[in-house]
Amino acid sequence: MRVVVDAAACTGHGRCYVLVPELFEDDEWGHSSARGDGEITDAQRAQAERAIAACPERAISLVE
Amino acid sequence: MSTDAEQQAPVGFFEGAPLTFDRAEGWRYFREPGEVYQRDGIWFLTSPAAVRFAHQHPEIFSSAKAFDNLGSPVPLIPLAVDPPDHVRYRRLLDPMLAPRVIGAIEPELRRQVREIIGAFVHRGSCEVMADLANLYPTQVFLTLFGLPLDDRDMFIDWVRTIVEAPGSTASDGATPEAAAAGAALFGYMQGFIVAKRAHPGEDVLSTILALSGDDAWSDEEVLGLCFLFTLAGLDTVTASIGFVLAQLAGDAELRRRVVDDPELVGPVIEEVLRLEMPAPFTPRVVLSDVDVCGVSIPAGSFVFLVLGSANRDDRDNADDIDLAQADRGHLSFGGGIHRCLGSHLARRELRIVVEELHAMIPEYTMAEGFVPRIHWPSGTLHLTALPITFPVADPVTDPMGDPVGDPVTGRA
Numbered sequence: 338m339r340v341v342v343d344a345a346a347c348t349g350h351g352r353c354y355v356l357v358p359e360l361f362e363d364d365e366w367g368h369s370s371a372r373g374d375g376e377i378t379d380a381q382r383a384q385a386e387r388a389i390a391a392c393p394e395r396a397i398s399l400v401e
Numbered sequence: 402m403s404t405d406a407e408q409q410a411p412v413g414f415f416e417g418a419p420l421t422f423d424r425a426e427g428w429r430y431f432r433e434p435g436e437v438y439q440r441d442g443i444w445f446l447t448s449p450a451a452v453r454f455a456h457q458h459p460e461i462f463s464s465a466k467a468f469d470n471l472g473s474p475v476p477l478i479p480l481a482v483d484p485p486d487h488v489r490y491r492r493l494l495d496p497m498l499a500p501r502v503i504g505a506i507e508p509e510l511r512r513q514v515r516e517i518i519g520a521f522v523h524r525g526s527c528e529v530m531a532d533l534a535n536l537y538p539t540q541v542f543l544t545l546f547g548l549p550l551d552d553r554d555m556f557i558d559w560v561r562t563i564v565e566a567p568g569s570t571a572s573d574g575a576t577p578e579a580a581a582a583g584a585a586l587f588g589y590m591q592g593f594i595v596a597k598r599a600h601p602g603e604d605v606l607s608t609i610l611a612l613s614g615d616d617a618w619s620d621e622e623v624l625g626l627c628f629l630f631t632l633a634g635l636d637t638v639t640a641s642i643g644f645v646l647a648q649l650a651g652d653a654e655l656r657r658r659v660v661d662d663p664e665l666v667g668p669v670i671e672e673v674l675r676l677e678m679p680a681p682f683t684p685r686v687v688l689s690d691v692d693v694c695g696v697s698i699p700a701g702s703f704v705f706l707v708l709g710s711a712n713r714d715d716r717d718n719a720d721d722i723d724l725a726q727a728d729r730g731h732l733s734f735g736g737g738i739h740r741c742l743g744s745h746l747a748r749r750e751l752r753i754v755v756e757e758l759h760a761m762i763p764e765y766t767m768a769e770g771f772v773p774r775i776h777w778p779s780g781t782l783h784l785t786a787l788p789i790t791f792p793v794a795d796p797v798t799d800p801m802g803d804p805v806g807d808p809v810t811g812r813a
Contacts, residue, residue, distance in 0.1 A: 348740040351500055356728055367499035391728045393736050
């Protein structure tokens with residue numbers, strides 16, 4: 338299971354990397370991307386869903 | 402007689418909104434007629450779906466013509482710029498206001514707020530808007546832009562005059578007072594642009610002026626950015642400081658929870674941002690006929706995205722503060738390409754104010770009998786005043802290390 342940030346949709350609100358820094362990181366522009374290859378464990382799924390719900394742009398999704 | 406005519410003039414739909422004392426009632430008033438509707442020549446988009454649609458389609462919902470009524474003699478950059486030019490500005494500006502940059506100046510921002518609080522910590526009472534909320538965001542702006550902090554009060558007067566002008570919520574042009582204040586601000590900034598081109602500092606203004614080649618900015622572009630920062634970034638943060646502290650001062654149990662658990666500072670700020678919006682109406686001009694939630698809006702229409710209503714339309718008990726739901730977010734910083742450029746700075750300022758206030762004054766309450774109200778109608782919504790009272794700090798443990806209390810009683 339991977340968490341994916343749609344770079345075209347992200348406008349840098351920064352909620353995901355503030356709330357769930359273990360899964361997301363900010364760049365020089367304050368935009369977000371998934372850490373590493375975005376692979377998450379089942380235990381991290383709730384955290385990923387927290388970020389998905391918090392994203393004002395609906396830019397984050399889970400890919401099986 | 403003109404005064405009679407004014408008194409008898411029917412109050413318009415917009416101005417008639419019952420927002421002064423109760424935003425729950427006020428935002429319901431805007432939501433009830435529908436998701437998308439027209440009143441008095443203005444279109445209102447009030448649901449999360451309608452607002453998001455406008456955010457996602459800046460090529461239809463133009464920002465470029467939507468801010469002409471403010472007292473700015475230059476286009477507000479990058480807010481009043483449409484694609485494709487818009488991306489050029491944000492590519493350069495976003496890094497200057499990214500979280501990591503703000504983190505670097507946080508110690509100085511904390512020092513300044515402690516100094517402001519230190520001026521009233523021994524008084525036992527203060528008026529939050531005048532003594533704290535009006536002062537701090539302007540100081541932060543002056544600090545970021547490398548301008549003298551001594552100019553703070555002059556700046557505050559200009560901005561207040563511009564944003565509180567009666568015409569600033571409608572599309573009927575700037576008032577003479579707002580235009581005069583706009584001209585004064587323009588001249589002031591122009592002087593510093595010349596000075597900083599000659600002698601650059603380490604500030605945001607110098608950084609922009611130092612851009613060269615294809616990235617170089619004209620003086621007019623720099624002035625447009627300065628106007629945006631002052632018109633969008635000062636009064637809004639002032640208002641939010643007032644709203645956050647009003648919530649805490651009016652709810653002793655909530656305040657104690659937040660003082661005891663600093664992890665709750667962020668959730669409280671997010672929930673107050675959702676419920677109490679300084680800039681709840683985003684103006685746009687529709688460039689081509691468009692269908693939104695099944696309603697046709699013709700080209701040329703003036704539109705308000707009613708963020709205040711949309712924020713209360715996505716959950717049960719949406720009018721109540723719910724710290725457990727704070728992660729679910731809100732539209733208070735807008736969305737799409739015009740996402741508030743200063744959102745990271747605003748959130749940091751709010752967090753710093755609450756944390757430093759609680760370190761120095763953990764117990765405070767709204768002055769007895771005071772009924773908070775907002776200035777309405779207005780372009781930005783803020784409390785007219787917020788008097789609070791608190792136990793007087795012991796001068797010996799004063800974090801400013803500068804006892805000013807009466808030597809006999811120990812009271813300020």
